[in-house]
Amino acid sequence: MIPELANSMSQRRKRIGAVSYLNTKPLVSGLDMVNDRYELVFDLPSRLADRLASGELDVALIPSVEATLNPDYRIVSDACIGCRGPVWSVKLLSKVPPEQIRTLALDEGSRTSRALSRVILANKFHCQPALSNLSMEAEWRNSPTDAVLIIGDRAMNLDRGDFEHEWDLGEVWNKWTGLPFVFAMWVAREADQLDFLAELLSGARDHGLQQLDKLAAENHAAYGLSEQQCEDYLKNRLHFWLGADEKRALCLFFEYASGLSIVPQNTELEFHDCQTA
Numbered sequence: 001m002i003p004e005l006a007n008s009m010s011q012r013r014k015r016i017g018a019v020s021y022l023n024t025k026p027l028v029s030g031l032d033m034v035n036d037r038y039e040l041v042f043d044l045p046s047r048l049a050d051r052l053a054s055g056e057l058d059v060a061l062i063p064s065v066e067a068t069l070n071p072d073y074r075i076v077s078d079a080c081i082g083c084r085g086p087v088w089s090v091k092l093l094s095k096v097p098p099e100q101i102r103t104l105a106l107d108e109g110s111r112t113s114r115a116l117s118r119v120i121l122a123n124k125f126h127c128q129p130a131l132s133n134l135s136m137e138a139e140w141r142n143s144p145t146d147a148v149l150i151i152g153d154r155a156m157n158l159d160r161g162d163f164e165h166e167w168d169l170g171e172v173w174n175k176w177t178g179l180p181f182v183f184a185m186w187v188a189r190e191a192d193q194l195d196f197l198a199e200l201l202s203g204a205r206d207h208g209l210q211q212l213d214k215l216a217a218e219n220h221a222a223y224g225l226s227e228q229q230c231e232d233y234l235k236n237r238l239h240f241w242l243g244a245d246e247k248r249a250l251c252l253f254f255e256y257a258s259g260l261s262i263v264p265q266n267t268e269l270e271f272h273d274c275q276t277a
C-alpha cells in the first residue's frame with residue numbers, strides 16, 4: 001500500500017462497537033463517546049458482528065463464535081464478557097423437557113448463545129430442534145415454539161409464562177465441562193493500532209471494575225433490578241477476563257460447534273499479544 005495512504009488510514013478515527021446491554025457497562029464506562037482517536041457506538045451483539053464484517057466498524061465486542069469466521073480477525077484485548085457459572089442473562093426456556101424440544105426460537109441479538117443452545121441440546125439431550133428467529137420486537141411469551149432462547153437485559157428478571165422449564169446456559173455449560181464460558185470478545189479487523197486498542201480496552205475494563213458499586217447504583221432502576229441484584233450481576237455473575245481457562249473453554253466450545261457445522265473445523269484464533277490472553 002502507498003505509505004501516505006496507509007498512514008492516513010491508521011490516523012483515521014477508529015470506530016468501536018460495544019454491546020448495548022447492561023453487561024457491557026463495566027467495559028466501556030471509562031471511554032469517551034468520541035475523541036480524536038476513536039468513536040464509540042452501541043448495538044446488539046449480532047448486529048455488531050455484521051457491522052464489523054462489513055467494515056463499518058474497526059473493532060467490536062462481538063459474539064465469540066463470530067471470531068472464528070474471518071481468518072484476519074484479531075482478538076485484541078484480554079477484556080471479554082464471560083462467566084464462571086450461572087450468568088443470569090442467558091436463558092433457555094421450554095414448555096417441555098429438554099429431550100422433547102422440537103422447535104426453538106433463538107434471540108435475534110445473539111450468535112454465541114444460539115450456538116451454545118444447539119451444542120447443549122445436541123450433545124446432552126440428543127435433540128436437534130427446528131430453529132427460528134425470535135426478533136427483538138417479538139413478545140417471546142407468545143412464541144408458538146416449544147422453547148425460546150433469550151439473552152441480555154430482557155432475560156434477567158423474567159416471568160416465564162407457559163415456559164415452565166428454565167436453564168441458565170452459563171451454569172449448564174460450567175457443570176457439564178467444568179470450564180468458564182466466553183460470550184463476547186473485542187475483535188479487530190485490521191492489524192494496525194492493536195497495541196493502542198489493547199491498552200485502551202483492557203484499561204477501560206480495569207477502570208470499570210473499580211466502579212461496580214457506582215454503576216449498579218446508577219443503572220439498576222433503568223433495568224428493573226434492585227441495586228443488590230444489579231451489583232450481584234456485575235460482580236458475581238459476569239467475568240471480564242480472557243485467561244487460560246477461558247481459552248481452553250473456547251477451544252472446546254468451537255470443537256462442539258464445528259461438529260454441528262456452526263463454525264469451521266480446527267479453528268485457530270489470533271490473539272494479539274496482550275497480558276493474560
Ligand SMILES: C=C(O[C@@H]1C=C(C(=O)O)C=C[C@H]1O)C(=O)O
Pocket residue numbers: 019021023045046062063064081087089090109110111112113114151152153183184
Ligand atoms: C451474557 C451475555 O452475553 C452476550 C451474549 C452474546 C451472544 O449470545 O451472542 C453476545 C454478547 C454478550 O452480550 C448476555 O448478553 O446476557
